[in-house]
Structure formats: structure tokens, C-alpha cells
Amino acid sequence: MSLFGPIDVSGTGVDAMQTWIDTSAGNIANANDAVPVGTPAYAAETPVFTPAGGSVPGQPGEGVATSVVLGSSAGVLAYDPSSPLANAQGEVVMPDVSMSNQLVGLIEAQMGYQADTTAIARAVAAYNSGLTIGS
Amino acid sequence: MTVGIIGILQFAIDGVTAQQSAVANNVANWQTPGYTGTEVSFESSLANALGVPGTQTAQVTSAPSLAAPATDGNNVRLSDEIVAAQKDTLQYQTITESLNAQFRLVQGATGGSYQ
Numbered sequence: 001m002s003l004f005g006p007i008d009v010s011g012t013g014v015d016a017m018q019t020w021i022d023t024s025a026g027n028i029a030n031a032n033d034a035v036p037v038g039t040p041a042y043a044a045e046t047p048v049f050t051p052a053g054g055s056v057p058g059q060p061g062e063g064v065a066t067s068v069v070l071g072s073s074a075g076v077l078a079y080d081p082s083s084p085l086a087n088a089q090g091e092v093v094m095p096d097v098s099m100s101n102q103l104v105g106l107i108e109a110q111m112g113y114q115a116d117t118t119a120i121a122r123a124v125a126a127y128n129s130g131l132t133i134g135s
Numbered sequence: 136m137t138v139g140i141i142g143i144l145q146f147a148i149d150g151v152t153a154q155q156s157a158v159a160n161n162v163a164n165w166q167t168p169g170y171t172g173t174e175v176s177f178e179s180s181l182a183n184a185l186g187v188p189g190t191q192t193a194q195v196t197s198a199p200s201l202a203a204p205a206t207d208g209n210n211v212r213l214s215d216e217i218v219a220a221q222k223d224t225l226q227y228q229t230i231t232e233s234l235n236a237q238f239r240l241v242q243g244a245t246g247g248s249y250q
Contacts, residue, residue: 006152006159013163020166049167057171058199060153061160064167112165115213119162122220123155126227130148133234 006123012052012063013116019066020047020109024102031099034078034092036085041075042095072096143185144234150177150195151230155223157197161211162220169208172200172216 002008023045030042045068053062074096081090157173164170177195184193204210242248 006155009156009159009163013159013165016163016166049164051164051167051170058173058197060156060173060175060197061164063160063163108166111213112162115162115165115217118217119159119220122224123159126151126155126224129228129231133231134238135235 004123004127007120009061009063010116010119010123012065013119014113016047016049016064016066017109017113017116019068020105021113023047023068024106024109027095027097027102028099030095031097031102033095034080034083034085035075037077037087037091037093039093040073041093042097043073044071044095044097045069046071141234141237143181144230144237146181146193147177148227148230148234150175150181151223151227153177153195153197154219155227158216158220158223161200162213162216165209165211165213165216167209170211171204171209172202172211173197174200 027044033042035041048067048069050065050067051061051063052065075093076096077091078094079090080086080092083092085092154175154177157175161172164172175195175197177193180191180196181193184191200210202210202212
């Protein structure tokens with residue numbers, strides 16, 4: 001573990017939560033992207049978290065690794081005859097984005113972000129006192 | 136071998152730093168499915184070693200957390216980790232203050248100022 005290692009570890013957590021906020025923002029912004037029937041809809045992005053460095057339970061880890069996977073672009077059929085994209089039956093395809101899931105995820109990401117920055121602040125306070133040794 | 140108070144405080148600071156690393160890693164992985172939290176302990180080992188000087192060596196040990204996992208297999212509780220982070224910092228500050236007090240004593244004994 002490097003000098004000030006815990007700050008780096010918390011940094012990976014901040015990064016992960018930022019990615020989560022970004023994907024939620026993108027999904028919410030595109031939640032109403034209607035497309036004609038038969039064309040791929042907007043695919044929701046989901047962040048996937050794994051322990052960095054393949055951590056073994058009980059052993060010091062290196063934080064969290066984040067990747068983003070795309071969901072299905074099949075979408076869901078919606079009845080909207082006023083849309084210029086609607087087919088003869090008045091149907092369009094809407095993205096399969098659950099607004100409640102996205103908003104809950106947003107709050108969780110916010111909590112995690114705050115927890116990670118708190119851990120950084122506590123570590124910095126400890127190191128600052130460490131720097132007074134012998135002064 | 137007898138270890139002076141500065142050596143003991145140094146060991147304690149190493150232990151608290153390891154605890155802080157574990158907390159940082161647990162918080163970073165609070166939403167990682169299947170993640171098992173890490174707990175670092177050194178206090179009881181240090182107490183045992185100090186109880187009968189010269190017979191035991193104090194060690195910093197890390198072990199998987201035994202807390203019950205949630206439905207996604209993750210057993211990190213964010214509130215517990217934040218409390219641990221706060222405690223670690225206060226412990227760290229207390230130890231550095233003790234070290235400084237010790238150094239002030241040595242300084243005074245060698246003809247310097249006690250301030």
C-alpha cells in the first residue's frame with residue numbers, strides 16, 4: 001500500500017459513484033426517445049461494480065473497478081398516434097428505462113459519493129495530525 | 136526484547152492506518168455485489184503482548200467481516216464504516232499527540248524546552 005493509499009482507494013469509490021450518476025443522468029435524459037417500430041430503442045446503461053485487483057475476502061483491497069453495460073435495445077411498445085414516428089396502428093417504441101430505478105440509483109450514488117468523500121476527509125485529518133509528529 | 140513506548144505507539148499507528156485502508160476499501164465497494172467487508176484488528180493482540188512483556192509479538196490482522204449479507208451478497212453497512220472512519224481518525228490523532236508528548240519529554244530531559 002502506497003503512502004496515503006486509503007485516499008486512492010476512496011478515490012476509486014468516488015469514481016464509481018460518479019459513473020453511476022452519469023449513467024442515471026443519461027438514462028433519464030433519454031427516457032422519452034421514441035423510435036419507429038422495428039428500429040432499436042435507446043439501451044439503458046447500467047454500472048457494474050467489481051472489487052479492484054480481484055480482492056480476497058479479509059485481505060486489503062485496492063478499491064472498486066467500474067464498467068458500464070448496455071441493456072436491451074428492444075424497448076417497449078407504446079401507443080402514441082400523435083407521434084410522427086407512429087406506425088399505422090399508432091405505435092412507437094419507447095426505451096425500457098424505469099424512472100423509479102434510475103432515481104433510487106441516483107440517491108444511492110449520492111450517498112456513496114458522500115461516504116467516500118467523508119472517508120477521504122477523515123484520512124486527510126489523520127495525516128495532518130501525523131505531520132505534526134516531532135514539530 | 137523490550138519495546139519502548141515510542142515503538143508501541145508506532146505499532147498502534149500502523150494498525151490504525153491498516154484499519155483506515157480497510158474502511159476506505161469497504162466504502163468504495165458498498166454497492167459491489169457479493170463483496171465481503173474486511174475488518175482489521177490489532178488492539179487485543181497489542182494488549183496481550185503488553186500483558187506479559189517479552190513472550191508475545193503484537194500483530195495487525197485482517198479478516199472477513201462476519202456481518203450478514205444483503206440480498207446482493209454484500210455485507211457492508213455504510214453507517215458502520217463512517218463511524219469507523221471517524222474513530223480511526225480520532226485514534227490516529229490521539230496517538231500522534233501521545234508521540235509528541237513523549238518527544239517533548241525526551242527533549243526536556245536532554246536540556247531543551249518542555250513546551
